[in-house]
Amino acid sequence: MESRPLRYFVAVAEELNFARAAERLGISAPPLSRAIRKLETELGVALFERSTHSVTLTAAGAELLAEARIALDALQAAQRRAQRAGSADPKLVLAIKADGHAGMLDAILARYEADPAARPVAIRLCEWGEQPQLLRRGEADVALVHEPFDRTGLDAEPLIAEPRIAALPATHPLAARETVTLAQLGLAAEPVHPTAFRRHLTPAARAHRVRDLSQVLTLVELGELIQVLPESVAARYSRPGIAYRPVPDAPPLTLAIAWPQQSRSRATAALVRAATSADGVVRTP
Template sequence: MSGLETRQLRYFVAVAEERHFGRAAERLGMAQPPLSRAIRDLERQLGVQLLIRTTRQVTLTSAGETLLADARVALDAVAAAEHRARHAGRPVPTLRLALKADYDAGLLPKIIDAYRTLPVELLLGGHGEQVPALRDGRADVALLPTPFDERGLDTEPLVTGPRLVALAAADPLAARTTVRLADLAGRRLPDGTPAETGRTQQPPANWRSRLDLSQIFNLVEVGNIVWFLPDWVARRFPRPNIAYRPVDGLEPTTLAVAWPAESRSPAVAAFVRTVKEIADTSFDDESSAAGQPAVR
């Protein structure tokens, strides 16, 4: 029996994640019939059933669940090998830092100024895009808030603070000094999740938020959504039509630096040391000025 091909794994992962052949075909940019044939050929090649097909949905067998987990790892490894080889062949090496804009707790300018090992190339992305960038080799290191999938990554916490809820100033809850998660019933987060859940779990693997901060703030202002955000983001964006309130029962968030566990890069190690020193100094100074202990 011949070995599996990356093309087969990509096809299978698309179907397994979408749970629908039509959506998977659209995602892959191909017609549905050849995709269906490719999955049937894959099942014959492996000698196991991977999917249970009905007229309304596609579900995974236990063999399919196992292949999905391993296929994601394999595809990430292939992509990482490609990206890292191309990056290593550049005439001027850089350290690629993945982060979401304005989620650096104000540390980024100090980090860039203090880190001297390599030029820093910023890879700005939406929520949830930093971990895939680390896994597939597009980024060497990332700054990102918890929670996130830490499998295969090494991490260091930098600062921990409460998450607040951003409400329209006209929302009746804005008159309170604090709210409970149960009070948010009927309201939605930017990805459509019911706000009262607090969304303390990680979003689905194939979810990506395409809204930037200005779009989210505009939707909050008109009362279409509410939004949970770290207090360090709220402090940077005071807006007259938005109220930020503490939420009882909402888990705090930690800004962390993360990098692939298999990394042996001296440049990454130097970056992590620099980030830790900057965070320790910055939040010690900030807390001393406020007369409060730093939370890390």
């Protein structure tokens, strides 16, 4: 199976409209429709249910969509990795969220540099939860990412489970307590992880369109919100206007190292070894 019919199929499956898919692909609708019909004939199954007013995926189409995305990502990733490997100064790309490494980054890189298989490292800073896609697209070789995350096509090893703390304005009544609970903070007793970051923001934080840790801490210091964060934040971001208090009933936040399943890179393997043996500044409870 060639990649072009798969790209055509994915476009139609995502748009569920042949005209919009054709526009997205830069072709006209008739050849797109013929290509999809040909693909269905080759596979011997219908991929779409078509009517005058709608296009929907069949069960076979839904299955192919999941596999086609993986296949196309793998092709794109292979191209990008080959281009990077053939550059004049090839580097190992490590994807991390700024402030999302539990204080372990320096220890990991120090151990890695001592490994004979080590290569120069380029740090790729990314948004919340972006690391898995960067790995699948070949834009990064390895990533530090908080669980849970989409592991499709990836291998991973947990590194550390951090307790959670509440960042409170220093003048907040709860700042006088040694510990606080999720109920006292007005948060649900459910797993708290990066994908839940915005869900747990206060209305004031949403009004400010908070996007990163520095904005969160500034708003806490101004007395406009409280936020549950990883314990390592307290050690790295001490501020006179913020009181950090343990939240014993908040689930710990697990940091993992992830890499593509198909990777055979000795440098990637060396970085994984360095990460799994590094001494973090935060101890697993």
